[in-house]
Amino acid sequence: MINLPDARGRFGEFGGKFVPETLMYALEELEEALTQAMADPEFMALYQATLQDYSGRPTPITHARRLSEKVGGASIYLKREDLNHTGAHKINNAIGQGLLAKRMGKEKLVAETGAGQHGVATATIAAYLGLSCKVFMGKKDVERQSLNVFRMQLLGAEVIPVESGSQTLKDATNEALRYWVEHVEDTFYLIGSVVGPHPYPKMVRDFQRVIGDESRQQFLDLKGKLPNAITACVGGGSNSIGMFYPFLDDDVALYAAEAGGQGEETAYHAATLAKGRKGVIHGSLTYLIQDENGQIIEPYSISAGLDYPGIGPEHAYLSSVGRVHYESITDREALAALELLCQYEGILPALESAHALALALKEAKTMPKEHSILICLSGRGDKDVHTIQNALKVGEKDE
């Protein structure tokens, strides 16, 4: 299970390279450069050093004592990816790919972003490494996330509003791919999640596995054993793969929270595995939310980082073999969990991470006191304060 993907970039039947011919050479070039870099101790040492000195790794594990007591069940632990530089796990991958781009002699970075977190991480690493940076962002997202747009611009990036399609993350990804096709000779496409054509899902996983590797060692040091269960949220699925991957061969239950939005039974969700069908999106064979003819449907979640119509192909595989359990968490459940964490632990999680938290609270209740459950707290919630404020106001009116 940990030896995937195979040489064709497949996780079981999922993954692969479904891209226009023009990009094939770029993917081959990237794969070769990646393989060499990962086998080069000097590159890996530079990556580790940058994680440590620039992003502040390792991130701690926090025992949520009051919350555990309140829930009554397993002991709850938090892997604090929110304490990274820029406030989320996204920087781990941006550092890795940024260093790789530099090593390959590509001076121009291009990225897609939904809410802006990955765009900020890419703009950040571009500034740090002295590379130029273009970020494609759906026009609707540009309007909804104007602070992040400004933040990217402050960091020296050019933000390009995308007016095609539904003007959100999937269209920003299309446009970034189109741009890359045209500028493939000197540009590095820095994808933000474990999606896209091979080798992206593998590369992003390998740059995010530091979350799971650290957690494993920290837990062993702290408790002398591994946690009984782990939860993480999944949109494209980079923090969850990063967390799960080092535990795949262990006797640890793995749970992933998809965005259930207003409920799986409504049209407003991003529950890709629960409600999607197999198909091809952004270069990869996976599950996706689509109509009966294969047109891709715009998903919904209160969390801008989870409303992606596809899911990383490795997740599709791990779901199909039953190694990871995927459940959907609604906006409401995520908000309730977020409030609890604020009030009981003094930590404001990102709305994305609140989905992982809500799923963990459900599981923790059913587990014995001597067990422990670890949550990947993928990001901090400062960026969401406005959304949370609005959602809670609406919630009050409903009641």
Add this chain to the structure above:
Amino acid sequence: MSRLTDYMTKDKGTMHFVPFVTAGDPNPEVTIDLALLLQELGASVLELGIPFSDPLADGPVIQRASLRALKGGMTLAKAMEIVPEMRKRGLKIPVIIFTYYNLLLQLGQNQFMEKAKEYEIDGLLVPDLPFEESEALRAACRANELALISLVAPTTSPQRLEVIGRESDGFLYCVSSLGVTGVRKTFHPNVLAFLERVRASTTLPVAVGFGISSHEQVQEIAPYCDGFVVGSAIVREIEKREVTLASNREKAIADIKETLSQKLLLNIEGADNVEEAAQNN
């Protein structure tokens, strides 16, 4: 050898005009009219594009055409059903379906093959299905005498070009410039050297596409290939006349005809092709 290759090679020295239109842009009736008009203008093969929500190989012009067609409810299955209507109205030239892979997957490979056979469709082009991922579809196409057309680009490595040139069917579609579909003033700087490499790699006819909109461009590449694909330059003319197409279709179609024949100088050299196509069908 597929009947498409056969058709394209029987006349040595013919420069084939391969137009692209999006099925259902803005409605199926216009698509049928256009197919007949393009045949009249000398088209050798018609490329019928299927609208997709996420057309990542296409530039803005064809993206907007996709949106218009999707608004009208166009699907892969419905687009294929237009082909026999075109035939009834007198279309003789071969028809190729241009579709993104997800649409094909959702319809189902077998279902697609059955319909392609029933409607006498000649070829299939899937822009996001590179050679490495195409094995199963290639086998199914062979079994059903449908030409699966491969794309090659200036960035295609010599090793891959050799395999693709050998294993492909119909004709070899050369991407003239890096980037998405759409009108451009210039080709990739190495395009002529690239076309020479392509020619050496295959016995199939070689057609060039992406960015062609003028007679001058066609003349530049003509010595190096057997055909040229024009997409966005045609679709743009449809877009310009969206209103007239609804109010006075005949006039709009006549306008499009005039514009295209001036731009591409088509009606003159293409006339012979149509007659021959008629005799062969």
